[in-house]
Amino acid sequence: MNDQTATPKNESGKAAEEHKVSFWAFIGQALHLAFTYRLLASLVALALLVQIAFNLLMPLSYRYIFDNAILNKDMGLLAMLLGILAVGFLLNAGAGLMQDYGTATIGSRVSKSLQEKMFSNLQKQSTDFFSKTPQADIIACFGPDVMAIETALVRGLPSFCMRLVTIVTSLTLLFVIEWRLAMVALLLMPMIAFAPKPFGPRARKFGRSRDDLQSGNAGMVQENLLNHLTIRTFNLSKYREQQFGDRLTRLQEDDFKANFFTSMIGRSTNVAAGFLQIGVLGVGAVLAVMGFLTTGLLIAFIGLLLNIGGATDNLTQAIPLLVQGMNSYSRIQKLLGAQAALPDSPTAKVLPAIQENLKLQGVEFAYQPDHPILRGVDIEIPAGKTVAIVGGSGSGKSTVLSLLMRLYDPNKGKILLDNVDLRDATEASLRAQTSVVLQNTALFDTSIAENIRMGRLDATDDEIVAAAKDAGIHDLIETFPDGYQSVVGSQGGSLSGGQRQRIAIARALLRNPRILFLDEATSALDAHTEAEIGATLDAISADWTVVSVTHRFTHITNYDLIIVMEKGLVVESGTHEELLAKDGRYAMLWRKQSGFTITDDGKASISVERLRGIPFLSECSDEVLLKLSKSLVSESFAAGKPVFEEGEPGSKFYIVARGKLENYVKLEGDKETPLGMLDDGDYFGEMALIRPVPRTWSVRAVVDSTCISLDRQQFMELMDADPKLKEAVTSTAYERAAEWTQAIMEAADA
Ligand SMILES: Nc1ncnc2c1ncn2[C@@H]1O[C@H](COP(=O)(O)OP(=O)(O)OP(=O)(O)O)[C@@H](O)[C@H]1O
Incomplete structure (x- = not known):
């Protein structure tokens, strides 16, 4: 049994299902993950609020500094305002520190907990799960994917929340301090929302495809490491390099598109924000000239607007981190959501040691x-x-x-x-x-x-x-x-x-x-x-x-x-x-395996009696069979090595003395289609004894195997000595060729 390949059909190990998470659903999940650590997450939230407040305080203070303190030359008021700003600044710096501490702790804990859960769920999976899920995908969940979620939590999410609240509150304040200008800003605002629209889905699509290709490439590297001997001995290096090169080319294309469209999200938002600022500045300046606004108010207004611009800029930097986290979260959820194979029933009892x-x-x-x-x-x-x-x-x-x-x-x-x-x-x-x-x-x-x-x-x-x-x-x-x-x-x-x-x-x-x-x-x-x-x-x-x-x-x-x-x-x-x-099936199989001798150094030979068990040799005289047994050569094939390949001119007949070999044909280009297995006592390739026709299928050792082979040249000499032999081998060879042709046709149909 190969424990890698089994596939249950019943409830055990239901294949993992794709968990697609939307952006906003991911924000909700990320907040949920962060608030698993309630105290820390609350501290971070408080730290964010303090920083938002300071960011609003700054532009608002401009109005009083210009209109009241500077214009009225009121040093006392100026000192008080600057003092308030200094205290605010210190609080803001402390809050930043608290945020960094909180998010770093939450990030590392979430990463640890996700890895623990994934590892634990992996232990419960069926062989079906492991045969269907590429190893590289699983490994990626524990490496880049967990890192991406950690980054989303540590940098993306706090920044996203803070900037979003900053934008909303700044906008509200704009209305409070000058509603006409705020209306202008509001009218232009949809530009910011719509500008990145064409790029978001593409960034996600190519990002996902890039991640899949990346994990596929990691899988190929892993496969290369495991099969390095086969690659070297079969001289497959160039072929594998070419395959890897093709994959890299596709990765490069998708990587470029993912990066480009992700950058375009930020770029388009910035351009739209720039338009907004220029528009508002123009209208505001006209209003100020017309006497509808004081200079301080206009400066405060522009300060808030710059706040919105800065926040939008930061928001666009946070979004790619969240998008990356979202994709990784989908893959991690897929792993976490894979159903355990055959869990114990709630009423399951402990089995006593076997007695009967x-x-x-x-x-x-x-x-x-x-x-x-x-x-x-x-x-x-x-x-x-x-x-x-x-x-x-x-x-x-x-x-x-x-x-x-x-x-x-x-x-x-x-x-x-x-x-x-x-x-x-x-x-x-x-x-x-x-x-x-x-x-x-x-x-x-x-x-x-x-x-x-x-x-x-x-x-x-x-x-x-x-x-x-x-x-x-x-x-x-x-x-x-x-x-x-x-x-x-x-x-x-x-x-x-x-x-x-x-x-x-x-x-x-x-x-x-x-x-x-x-x-x-x-x-x-x-x-x-x-x-x-x-x-x-x-x-x-x-x-x-x-x-x-x-x-x-x-x-x-x-x-x-x-x-x-x-x-x-x-x-x-x-x-x-x-x-x-x-004298039934077992006896038949026993006879098939009997009659071989294998020496300590791995050389195989076959008895005359056993040779007679091969149908086309059954009528031969002892003398011919003895001669035949002396012409046989022992050949060893390491696991994975071909005995012969489709298309090669056939020159030898083989009897498996020990081992396991597989027959296959290449259909539809290079796709290998298995035809069957050969093990101890099976024989193949008899057509090669009568004529040098090309092989119509390939044979390869599955485990280290030893065969006994007979060359056509030597067999010819024996056939000359025994004409019945030629007749028997010819009819067997054609019968079996017909059987194989049938098998190949069935394989092609399948
Ligand atoms: N995971 C799997 N998914 C689908 N089919 C499978 C799976 N494992 C085995 N099979 C199929 O089930 C059949 C029986 O396989 P099984 O491994 O039990 O046979 P076996 O008698 O042990 O064979 P062998 O001696 O070649 O190992 C085969 O046709 C095989 O292709």
Whole structure:
């Protein structure tokens, strides 16, 4: 099971929904966030009021300074007015300090609280959420988005509120001191409101698109880091650079437009404010000349008007910060609004430790409507027994395991632990008695000791060492310079696959689970390591209930029960011997996997008897098959490496000795369309044995794989020795070519 890809179809992990927030709704939300810290927010509000009052006091004082103090040469009045201004100034400075302190504290607290909430909600999400939400988007929420909201709260919101109130109060005062001039100002005022109108929506549109592109680019960088080996070995550097370059070009365009239109909001408002001031000044000067206004009144009026101009200017600087905060808030809300996967029901009870069994009862399940995956499955896993689930690729084995681990709930039927429906149990009580080892375990970028401790957080150092010993990794850890404190690197990259898997097993063991789930836990490892780890698991899990999903049968021959699945149904079950005796699907798969030998250095060979199991070789004499087996060559393919690619001239036939490979074709340009999986015992490419036609599909290793190959040249010689062989291989090759063509056509239709 790949824990990145599962997608629940039921209530678990509803995909996060887009939360679009309008500008004014965001202002409301931002005020709400700020007033979570009531005292601090009230202090900031008070500080803003003091500053607004001072800003009004200044221009109003001009009237009295000019008309009363200066014109009447009244030094006493002048001193008093200047004194009041000085006190006001000090209060204003103190209020500014208080505002800075308050907003900085609120900003940092809101940022911390948002990150805590997002992180906590992330822990509850389903695999569906993680497979559908780009990682870079999630990471951006914790970085630039939180920063943008903090900036909006610390700088944008206070400035916006203060300037807005300043504009309204200044306007009111304009009416009080000279209504005729105020009417002129009011008539011109709509210009300020309408001037930025054409630019706002565009600034938002391109801003959002720029942010999306930016987080997409971050995702691509992240992907490059993870896949740097594939990029280098496949010589994809130029291709990736070009892809990134294209994205940057789009980003550059949208970035330019976002910045330009955002600036235009401010610029157009300023230009309109300038017109307003010139208009009012002109009319005011005429009124003053005509004797309708005193000079002091006109100066006070212009002071207030400049106040409005300055406030408008500041407002236009605050708006982009708020717009940015608003976009970020939408993304953060999307993350916060994502529904937790399968929350405990209010009546959920604590599961006691398993005594009897774990059961699937009439289980039906689909990831997507109309695509049933499990179609009525009944399985009983007795407590303390070892149970393997096997079957063809895509038969639903990992899905069964996911349901047993309650990563999803069934659409129909029940999963019961000692007859308690998992839906009626608390998640914690299920997790407490289960442990899991997956095919590719990602480790945390911390010490080996901490990685093992994740199995049980209160484990002592001695218990960690004991678990490592049981997992057969202790001696190796001791050879590292920092021993258990050695840091494993991102995703455990400084360790081999086998070492990582052993650490994952130590982690699982530390939990001392009653139930151990294994999902292809060892199949990505080389044969030698797989055998060793398999033996370790057998030895240590004797008292546990073990459920192992595997496609390799050699390690499950001693299991208490083997369940065989096909197309979402259980088709057979029993012990290894019982199933072989039945000579059904299991026996067929067993024969397919048998007859291969893999040496410690990874070289594969195949027995003559096994070669005879390949239909077109079934009629060959022992002598021909012996010759054939000697002509075969062992070839290894690292995970991700191609065996051959569509269009290449075919020259070899392959038998998979060990591993997993995928077939695909490229349809509609470069889009890869999967055709199927190949694993131990499967064979492919027989057309290449009879003629050098180009390959019609590609094959690539999914995990490190070993194949046995046969070259056409050598096969020709054998065919000369046995004419029946040529006939058999030709008819098989054409039959299978027809099957593949059909598969490709179906894939194209799909
Ligand atoms: N998250 C998902 N969303 C949609 N379909 C899925 C998802 N996970 C698995 N499937 C589909 O469900 C089917 C069963 O998958 P599952 O992984 O259970 O099979 P499997 O028997 O374990 O196969 P394999 O041996 O290849 O791992 C497959 O067709 C697969 O494509």
